Amino acid sequence: MRPPVLEVANLNARYGRAQILHDVSILLGRNEVVALLGRNGAGKTTTMKSIMGMLRQVDGRISYENQDILGKPSYMICRAGIGYVPEERRIFRDLTVEENLEVGRRAKRENAPEWTLERLFDLFPNLRERRSNLGKHLSGGEQQMLTIARTLMGNPAVVLLDEPSEGIAPVIVEQMGFVIAELKRQGLSVLISEQNLHFARLVSDRAYIIEKGQVRYDGSFDDLDQHPEISRKYLAV
Numbered sequence: 001m002r003p004p005v006l007e008v009a010n011l012n013a014r015y016g017r018a019q020i021l022h023d024v025s026i027l028l029g030r031n032e033v034v035a036l037l038g039r040n041g042a043g044k045t046t047t048m049k050s051i052m053g054m055l056r057q058v059d060g061r062i063s064y065e066n067q068d069i070l071g072k073p074s075y076m077i078c079r080a081g082i083g084y085v086p087e088e089r090r091i092f093r094d095l096t097v098e099e100n101l102e103v104g105r106r107a108k109r110e111n112a113p114e115w116t117l118e119r120l121f122d123l124f125p126n127l128r129e130r131r132s133n134l135g136k137h138l139s140g141g142e143q144q145m146l147t148i149a150r151t152l153m154g155n156p157a158v159v160l161l162d163e164p165s166e167g168i169a170p171v172i173v174e175q176m177g178f179v180i181a182e183l184k185r186q187g188l189s190v191l192i193s194e195q196n197l198h199f200a201r202l203v204s205d206r207a208y209i210i211e212k213g214q215v216r217y218d219g220s221f222d223d224l225d226q227h228p229e230i231s232r233k234y235l236a237v
């Protein structure tokens with residue numbers, strides 16, 4: 001594995017009295033794409049929100065570029081270079097595509113590519129055509145792309161993508177695969193949460209499987225193929 005850029009160790013997270021994550025440990029290497037696989041409710045979003053400093057009842061260790069980030073506020077974590085694309089699309093419905101992107105603009109960061117509108121439109125050609133349209137007039141898939149594009153305007157070095165293939169048409173899923181490959185080519189590190197093993201395999205270097213808030217598998221997709229019982233047990237395949 002490449003040297004880790006993001007390290008999650010023995011992460012526990014609670015909502016009220018319910019413990020949701022149990023000793024979750026995950027490494028994301030520099031310029032790696034890693035999938036966090038699991039069924040609905042397995043704890044994928046909770047893991048991502050913990051990394052982003054969005055939850056209060058969290059313990060363990062989370063470090064980014066060897067700096068502890070657990071307990072830091074979300075805006076500092078974003079500013080340090082981690083971008084988060086939540087599962088639900090978060091766009092401004094009454095702003096145009098271009099205005100949505102401008103809202104996400106942040107200063108260029110060391111170790112991360114600088115995204116301009118034109119570079120983003122090269123990656124998301126549909127958005128170029130729709131640049132003057134209001135967010136609410138985009139299709140679901142376009143809104144999904146806009147959410148990702150807006151996060152990239154923050155010039156992150158690491159991107160957390162929560163279920164990027166969920167609820168979008170197959171042709172958009174294909175574009176999504178292209179986008180993730182391109183992010184890797186540009187030097188970013190990407191953690192994607194997925195229920196879709198087929199899609200995860202196409203875009204990721206290796207995988208973790210999480211179930212009931214615990215990591216049940218950590219390894220390559222080839223090794224996972226050797227143990228079909230694991231996918232059967234923990235994933236909807």
Ligand code: ATP
Binds near residue numbers: 038041043163
């Ligand atoms: P999904 O695909 O449904 O998002 P997930 O793997 O991302 O699945 P999480 O959203 O992390 O799962 O949820 C993990 C568990 O935490 C679930 O049992 C869920 O019901 C519970 N949970 C999530 N959010 C809250 C909350 N705000 N309060 C209480 N329990 C919650």
